[in-house]
Amino acid sequence: MKTYRIAVIAGDGIGTEVVPAAIEVLKKTASNGGFACDFTDLPWGCDYYLKHGRMMDPDGVDRLMMFDAIFLGAIGAPTVSDAISARELILPLRQRLLQYVNLRPMRLLTGIRSPLAGRGPADIDMICVRENSEGEYCGLGGRVHAGTPAETAVQTGVFTRQGIERIARYAFRVAQSRPRKMLASATKSNALQHAMVFWDEVVAGVAKEFPDVTYVKYHVDALCARMVTHPQTLDVIVASNLFGDILTDIGSAISGSLGVAPGGNINPDRTHPSMFEPIHGSAPDIAGKGIANPIAAIWAGAMMLDHLGERPAHDRILAAIERVIGDERVKTPDLGGKASTKEMTRAVTDALA
Numbered sequence: 001m002k003t004y005r006i007a008v009i010a011g012d013g014i015g016t017e018v019v020p021a022a023i024e025v026l027k028k029t030a031s032n033g034g035f036a037c038d039f040t041d042l043p044w045g046c047d048y049y050l051k052h053g054r055m056m057d058p059d060g061v062d063r064l065m066m067f068d069a070i071f072l073g074a075i076g077a078p079t080v081s082d083a084i085s086a087r088e089l090i091l092p093l094r095q096r097l098l099q100y101v102n103l104r105p106m107r108l109l110t111g112i113r114s115p116l117a118g119r120g121p122a123d124i125d126m127i128c129v130r131e132n133s134e135g136e137y138c139g140l141g142g143r144v145h146a147g148t149p150a151e152t153a154v155q156t157g158v159f160t161r162q163g164i165e166r167i168a169r170y171a172f173r174v175a176q177s178r179p180r181k182m183l184a185s186a187t188k189s190n191a192l193q194h195a196m197v198f199w200d201e202v203v204a205g206v207a208k209e210f211p212d213v214t215y216v217k218y219h220v221d222a223l224c225a226r227m228v229t230h231p232q233t234l235d236v237i238v239a240s241n242l243f244g245d246i247l248t249d250i251g252s253a254i255s256g257s258l259g260v261a262p263g264g265n266i267n268p269d270r271t272h273p274s275m276f277e278p279i280h281g282s283a284p285d286i287a288g289k290g291i292a293n294p295i296a297a298i299w300a301g302a303m304m305l306d307h308l309g310e311r312p313a314h315d316r317i318l319a320a321i322e323r324v325i326g327d328e329r330v331k332t333p334d335l336g337g338k339a340s341t342k343e344m345t346r347a348v349t350d351a352l353a
Ligand code: NAI
Pocket: 014, 018, 073, 074, 075, 076, 077, 078, 082, 086, 090, 258, 259, 260, 277, 278, 279, 280, 281, 282, 283, 284, 285, 286, 291, 292, 293, 294, 296, 334
C-alpha cells in the first residue's frame, strides 16, 4: 500500500488541538482511499524553546528532508517573543525547504455568513499565490546604537528576477486552471520605485507566456479596498511576501473566519518537502478550551493530500467540509455556534462518504 511519511509539528496553543482533529480526518480518508499516512510527531515550538533554548533541533531541516510532507499547526505563545518563534521556526523552514509558493484559497463556503453585507459564495472565491522565500521577509537588516537617541533599525527587502519569475509563472498557471482565468498582481510601484517597478516589469514579462489569462495590476492598498467592495472581480492574486500576508488575512476575514482558512507552503519543484498549515496562529485567547475551529487544519490536510497526488481524497474531504458547514447544525463559536472542536471533527469524519 502506498504510504506517505508525514512530519507533524503541532506547535503551540490551538495548534495542538486542531492538528489531532485533522489527523483523524486524514486517517479515515486514507483508509477509504486505499493509501496510508505515517505521522511522526516533532515536539518543536515555544514549550520546546523554554526547555531547550531553541525552537527546533539544530538538524531539524535535515530530518524534515526525509519526509514526503510536513503538517504544521501553529507556532507562537505569550511566553516567547513572536520575533523569535516565527524567525527561528516557520520562516527558516519556508526558506530552507525552498517552499517559495504560499498558496491560500479564500472562499466563502455555503452556510457561512460573510461580514460583508449581501455577499454570498458566488462573490468570494479567490486564491492568493504569495511569494514565500524573499521580498520583505528575507530577514536582511540590522539594528545599531541600541539604547541611544541615534538608535537605528534597517530592514531590507530582496527581490530577484528568478524569485519574481517563478512565483508569477506559478500564479499564471493557477489562473489558467480556473474557469475565470484572471490574475491580479499586487504592486506598490508608485511608492516603492525600485522593488515594485521591477516586480511589475518581471510579472508583465511572464504575462506574455499566458495570453489566455486576463492580467491586471493593482496597488496593494487599492486591492485591499477592492477585496472588500468588489470581491467578485477577483480570482487569483499574486503578491510579495508582506503584501500576500496582509491580503490573505482580509481574504480569510471576508470568508467568514480565520478558523476555516488553509494554506500550503509549496516547493513546486518537489526537491524538498512542502508544508501545510491553517493560516491562523496559536490563538492564546481560546487555547485549552476545546472550541477552536478545526476546519482550516482539515482543509490544509486536504491540500497536502492533493499535493501528494491524492486529488480524489482531497475532493472527498472538501465535500465533507462543505456538507457539514452547509447544513449549519454543527458550528464552532467563531461561526456563531456552540460546537466543540471534537464535535466539529466528528461531523466531518461522519460526512466522509
Ligand atoms: P491568531 O490567528 O492566533 O488569532 C486571531 C483571532 O482569531 C483570535 O481571536 C483567535 O481566537 C481567532 N482564531 C484563530 N484561529 C481560530 C480557530 N481555528 N478557531 C476559532 N478562532 C480562531 O492570531 P494572533 O492572535 O495574532 O496570534 C497569536 C499567536 O500566533 C502569536 O504568537 C502569533 O505570532 C502566532 N501566529 C502564528 C502563525 C503560524 O504559526 N503560522 C500565524 C499567525 C500568528
